Amino acid sequence: xxxxWSKDGAIQEQIDDSVKDAVRHAAARLPRGESARLCVECxxxxxxxxxxxxxxxxxxxxxxxxxxxxxxxxxxxxxxxKGSQMx
Numbered sequence: 374x375x376x377x378w379s380k381d382g383a384i385q386e387q388i389d390d391s392v393k394d395a396v397r398h399a400a401a402r403l404p405r406g407e408s409a410r411l412c413v414e415c416x417x418x419x420x421x422x423x424x425x426x427x428x429x430x431x432x433x434x435x436x437x438x439x440x441x442x443x444x445x446x447x448x449x450x451x452x453x454x455k456g457s458q459m460x
Contacts, residue, residue, distance in 0.1 A: 404429030412436050 408424035
């Protein structure tokens with residue numbers, strides 16, 4: 374059902390675009406290349422299983438957990454119409 378000036382399915386398209394943007398953002402942050410043997414943050418050894426599971430990893434699990442806790446995404450839907458952001 375369309376509302377106002379929007380076409381049918383417009384809300385679902387906004388949701389789909391927001392999800393696709395989040396997936397692209399997460400994929401861009403994945404490590405690539407050769408994995409480090411020592412953590413770049415604390416110099417502790419990175420376990421072999423972690424290096425095999427995540428090619429290009431540069432941090433140990435505790436350091437990566439700390440980094441992940443500081444990541445923020447915008448709470449605003451930048452793709453939404455102006456009217457949907459004003460409500």
